[in-house]
Amino acid sequence: MMTSLQKPEYDVEALSAVLPSAFREAMSRLAAAVNVVTTDGPAGRAGFTASAVCSVTDEPPTLLVCINRRASAYPSFADNPALCVNVLSADHQQVSNTFGGKTPMAERFAQADWTTRETGAPVLANALAHFECRIGQRVAVGTHDVLFCEIVAMSTCDESQCLLYFDRQYHQLPRLAPGG
Numbered sequence: 001m002m003t004s005l006q007k008p009e010y011d012v013e014a015l016s017a018v019l020p021s022a023f024r025e026a027m028s029r030l031a032a033a034v035n036v037v038t039t040d041g042p043a044g045r046a047g048f049t050a051s052a053v054c055s056v057t058d059e060p061p062t063l064l065v066c067i068n069r070r071a072s073a074y075p076s077f078a079d080n081p082a083l084c085v086n087v088l089s090a091d092h093q094q095v096s097n098t099f100g101g102k103t104p105m106a107e108r109f110a111q112a113d114w115t116t117r118e119t120g121a122p123v124l125a126n127a128l129a130h131f132e133c134r135i136g137q138r139v140a141v142g143t144h145d146v147l148f149c150e151i152v153a154m155s156t157c158d159e160s161q162c163l164l165y166f167d168r169q170y171h172q173l174p175r176l177a178p179g180g
Helices: 020-027 074-079 090-100 105-109
Strands: 035-039 046-050 053-058 061-068 082-087 114-116 122-124 129-141 144-156 161-166 169-174
Touching (some): 035 074, 035 090, 035 122
Antiparallel strands (some): 035 046, 053 061
16 A cells, blocks of 8 residues: 555556657647748758747747758758748748648748848748747757757747647637737
8 A cells, every 4th residue: 555655656668659640649739839940051041831849948048949850951951050930920821831841942932021130041021920040959859850949039020810730720829919
């Protein structure tokens, strides 16, 4: 008999692995912002749609981005030192679809207006926010690389709705007024 102070012992190694298909299905229930991550530099200009982006710490301001090593954009991100995370608004569904597919890189960038700023990585002209980053660390995990990115410049705009991905569909979330 266990007392309230005793913890049960678990054999984590004996637990069965979760099937990839079950994992993907469960993750489809995790709502996420939609982003286009871009880079430009010695390895070329590239971009891809990503929902696997999140903050890590605010001292120093750092976020992480996950990229599949089989993605067509991967070689540029593997060799370029900087990237930009562009947070998409509700008006950017077509941009998301284009950067998420098999469209050639030049055609992807023809879908919207781009500028460059601090790092030279393409910045979407009317993104809800953009984070220009120096890639500080790369960690291989399974099929992906996790890029730890120190933010060197950023900006936001006052669009009314952001673009979310949930249950394998786009959704729009309105921006609430302060205090609302």
